[in-house]
Amino acid sequence: MRNFIILLFIGISISLSSCRQDFVFEASTGDLTFSKDTIYLDTVFTNIGSSTYTLKVYNRSNKDIKIPLIKLGKDDSKYRITVDGMTGENNHTFRDVEMLAKDSMYIFVEVTADVADSNPADFIYTDQIQFDTGTNFQKVDLVTLIQDAYFIYPSRTQNPDNSYTYEEINLGVDADGNPIPFRASVLDENDPVNGNEFIWNNSKPYVIYGYAVVPDGKTLNIEPGAQIHFHADSGLIVGTGGTLKSIGTLQNQIVFEGDRLEPIFSDVPGQWGTIWLTAGSTANEIDYTTIKNATVGLLIDSNDGNFMTIKNTQIYDSSNLGIYAKTAKIKGENIVINTAGVASLACTLGGSYEFKHCTFNNNWSSSKQVAVLLDNYYRDENNAQVPFDLIQADFINCIIYGSNTYELRFDKGETGIFNSSFTKCLVKFGTSNDALYSFIYDENNIKRNKNPKFLNIFTNQLNIGVDSEAKEFGVDADVPLDILGMPRTAPYDVGAYNWVTFPEDN
Structure with missing residues (x-):
């Protein structure tokens, strides 16, 4: 009887292990979709931080993917982003971001900018969230109005x-x-x-x-x-x-x-x-x-x-x-x-x-x-x-x-x-x-x-x-x-x- 129980546990272990598959992430080919193609951050005063805005990114494919690079377009960008709770490199750059098949993730966006950073003609400050896979390029535009004040x-x-x-x-x-x-x-x-x-x-x-x-x-x-x-x-x-x-x-x-x-x-x-x-x-x-x-x-x-x-x-x-x-x-x-x-x-x-x-x-x-x-x-x-x-x-x-x-x-x-x-x-x-x-x-x-x-x-x-x-x-x-x-x-x-x-x- 004791040998039978041991054999039973061994059989169950083999059965379970045979069902397990490690996740394999493939490089994204640039077929992400987004909740919006432009994020309009409402007007902010110069050097006063904005509210937090949300972008949702979808992987609608049947494959687990890895996005090699997500970043803001400007190296000195006044925007800040977090990706699925990660702060990345200076709230700016994120590498090898993984997404499961049929899954989604949140990107949160904020801005603190001076009116001098904006376009002098209309006081609009812009940038992009860029998704670079190496073989394709996708982006979401960021736009806000910076208002000067006393x-x-x-x-x-x-x-x-x-x-x-x-x-x-x-x-x-x-x-x-x-x-x-x-x-x-x-x-x-x-x-x-x-x-x-x-x-x-x-x-x-x-x-x-x-x-x-x-x-x-x-x-x-x-x-x-x-x-x-x-x-x-x-x-x-x-x-x-x-x-x-x-x-x-x-x-x-x-x-x-x-x-x-x-x-x-x-x-x-x-x-x-x-x-x-x-x-x-x-x-x-x-x-x-x-x-x-x-x-x-x-x-x-x-x-x-x-x-x-x-x-x-x-x-x-x-x-x-x-x-x-x-x-x-x-x-x-x-x-x-x-x-x-x-x-x-x-x-x-x-x-x-x-x-x-x-x-x-x-x-x-x-x-x-x-x-x-x-x-x-x-x-x-x-x-x-x-x-x-x-x-x-x-x-x-x-x-x-x-x-x-x-x-x-x-x-x-x-x-x-x-x-x-x-x-x-x-x-x-x-x-x-x-x-x-x-x-x-x-x-x-x-x-x-x-x-x-x-x-x-x-x-x-x-x-x-x-x-x-x-x-x-x-x-x-x-x-x-x-x-x-x-x-x-x-x-x-x-x-x-x-x-x-x-x-x-x-």
Whole structure:
């Protein structure tokens, strides 16, 4: 019996070994196929790395093959590639790459280039991924647009341990009395590279690293058509006594957004910090300006006692708040805010506010977000309420809407003034026995839970159409043009847009 078992194992071993064949790779004859013949890498700023792009390579033959050489065409190429997870020689050259029959592999592509590397006529930078078999030649073209820019960033000094110390400013102290530092660059009238940094023009975009700071007594004038891009954890701070004038036109809007230009980043919230108008900043004006993809679009912190104006301004996809006002004074007209993690508009710690023909919508995917929040106190370290008078919060011809049952929230303190008024507004609001919300049931003045039927909330098109409940419900609020520059005539529409006929209505 023992001999039989031994013979059985020997037989099985021989049987298995007779089925095994070593892989034999033949040289490729150049019959590879590709997922695309040209890879267009989206626009990047000079010397800022791109996203990673993918090329899939197929061996559709019945043979295991070996590709003698895969490489970038230029010896000093600014592109980088990895092939099936391999980095090769300097992310540039790969030799004897094996592929099984009917198999595929991934090549990942990135680029970091200077505008000087591109074609001076069109700022296009190109190269190729080359597949050289010795008997045939195949290629995939690489194309990207390199965009020049003004760069504003903190200075740095190198320490003995090769670390760096960056330029910083302190904005107050925390609850423990420790300074609050920000990595920042104070703007300069005579910067050796950018020239006068208190005038941002439209000749080329601005890219900000850290926070750009407008100091006391200085005014930052942003000209129509200027494009401002913030890196992660960056933003703009207007200090005490400083002023922001962001005044575009209907045809040449000013745009603040992140520095990732690829379409997949176009509506990603929280890509940068905020535009912070600190306590004591003065005479700020914002008109025909778009603010996208911030953590907080506008942080307005107890301005100097005079009303600031915000007109014809759009704020989209903020991960926290669209406008975060603290004891501020704001007059707003034709403001559109869509989608924020907490609130589209938060008027906190009291203040004075007047909003006419504004559209505040919030479809953030949570059960707690709101379109508009008002409060008049905060709690100190002992959890005691500290009142801040809400002198006025007047909403005239406004839309307050979103995906939750309650898109308007009041947080009224035990003491302190809390004055608010809503005239001819469309408001998303459930039911409440709180007398503070009694006005919401006046059907002659408030349209409650009526759908404005926006064109497309997911693409930030909050225009209204012929069947919108916001159509012809308003009053004359002395705002003669809508956000698109169209005349307002009686009967007046509610929100920032006059109603129009949508294409699908024709």
